[in-house]
Amino acid sequence: MEKLLSTKTDLKFVPESYILPPDTRPGNTEVPFFETIPVIDLKGEPAQLIQQIADASKEYGFFQLINHGVEEKLLQDVLDVTKEFFELPAEDKATIFSDDPKRSCRLYTSIDYMNEQVHYWRDALKHPCHPLEEHSQFWPQKPAQYREVVGRYSVEVWKLSLCLMDLISKGLGLEPGYLTEMIEVQLMSANHYPACPDPSLTLGLPKHGDVDFITILLQEMDGLQVLKDGHWLAIKPLPNAFVVNIGHTLQIISNGKLKSVEHRVVTNQKLARTTVSSFIYPSYSRQIEPAQVLIKDSSLPLYRAFIFKDFLDTYITDTYQRKPPLERYKLQV
Numbered sequence: 001m002e003k004l005l006s007t008k009t010d011l012k013f014v015p016e017s018y019i020l021p022p023d024t025r026p027g028n029t030e031v032p033f034f035e036t037i038p039v040i041d042l043k044g045e046p047a048q049l050i051q052q053i054a055d056a057s058k059e060y061g062f063f064q065l066i067n068h069g070v071e072e073k074l075l076q077d078v079l080d081v082t083k084e085f086f087e088l089p090a091e092d093k094a095t096i097f098s099d100d101p102k103r104s105c106r107l108y109t110s111i112d113y114m115n116e117q118v119h120y121w122r123d124a125l126k127h128p129c130h131p132l133e134e135h136s137q138f139w140p141q142k143p144a145q146y147r148e149v150v151g152r153y154s155v156e157v158w159k160l161s162l163c164l165m166d167l168i169s170k171g172l173g174l175e176p177g178y179l180t181e182m183i184e185v186q187l188m189s190a191n192h193y194p195a196c197p198d199p200s201l202t203l204g205l206p207k208h209g210d211v212d213f214i215t216i217l218l219q220e221m222d223g224l225q226v227l228k229d230g231h232w233l234a235i236k237p238l239p240n241a242f243v244v245n246i247g248h249t250l251q252i253i254s255n256g257k258l259k260s261v262e263h264r265v266v267t268n269q270k271l272a273r274t275t276v277s278s279f280i281y282p283s284y285s286r287q288i289e290p291a292q293v294l295i296k297d298s299s300l301p302l303y304r305a306f307i308f309k310d311f312l313d314t315y316i317t318d319t320y321q322r323k324p325p326l327e328r329y330k331l332q333v
């Protein structure tokens with residue numbers, strides 16, 4: 001509990017255990033904005049919308065989404081309530097703090113604090129969301145409006161995920177419902193990156209790709225950076241937009257057509273940053289493999305079949321050892 005960054009006040013220097021080795025330190029965190037990442041209007045003309053999402057997912061693995069139908073007031077309320085959560089007194093946060101990654105609803109810090117060599121400059125509150133009636137009873141009781149606000153938000157994000165899965169299925173030429181039928185799990189992570197005395201030495205999150213189908217990120221200030229042709233570029237915060245990115249599982253199902261792109265989070269010397277990531281998964285027991293239609297159309301499968309739960313396990317081990325997590329599933333073609 002005393003490990004949480006949000007309960008430490010007045011940090012004047014970066015503690016030794018957060019200083020990254022020179023080869024993974026960000027150094028200068030001021031990088032150019034990624035101006036070419038598409039900004040897609042969900043209210044656009046359907047055929048064009050399908051094409052825009054397909055193109056963005058193939059070329060960049062990232063896009064920003066506007067006119068997505070989630071009310072602005074709700075977006076602000078979610079950011080406010082999550083910020084309030086991290087500002088709660090230590091004794092309130094202690095009730096939900098846990099080092100055990102198997103606990104489904106928990107507050108923790110960094111990634112794997114007990115086992116990692118260097119810590120990351122992030123506290124996180126993580127819990128499942130869908131279906132709401134199964135999960136919201138385990139969410140934090142404070143702030144008083146947390147369950148109500150995050151509950152409404154989760155339902156909206158789930159609806160948006162179904163809509164995006166439908167558009168992505170169509171863009172890939174898969175039969176209707178192919179991807180919507182596969183998604184079952186929605187996990188939310190509220191991330192809090194406090195101001196850091198020296199951002200050149202630390203990261204909020206290291207370079208990684210997401211393991212899921214898609215991630216829907218709510219954010220209001222910069223800090224997220226994407227790797228493009230060996231260079232880091234910053235995602236520009238757009239008011240009320242979502243940042244959407246393709247995860248490893250969708251890269252596999254699309255037989256490599258859609259890209260899961262590596263990204264990281266840098267810290268800020270003056271300002272704390274709070275973001276909300278929603279991860280969309282299949283069921284843990286689901287078999288994952290490249291869609292047959294895409295193989296018939298094009299070439300050979302690039303990945304072998306596996307059970308999603310097993311992939312989650314190897315993703316975690318590989319990521320800790322800084323090995324590319326898709327490598328062990330690749331077929332020789």
Ligand SMILES: O=C(O)CCC(=O)C(=O)O
Binds near residue numbers: 189276
């Ligand atoms: O907080 C962010 O900007 C991104 C978080 C992220 O990459 C993740 O949760 O996987």
Ligand SMILES: [Fe+2]
Binds near residue numbers: 208209210215263
């Ligand atoms: Fe991520």
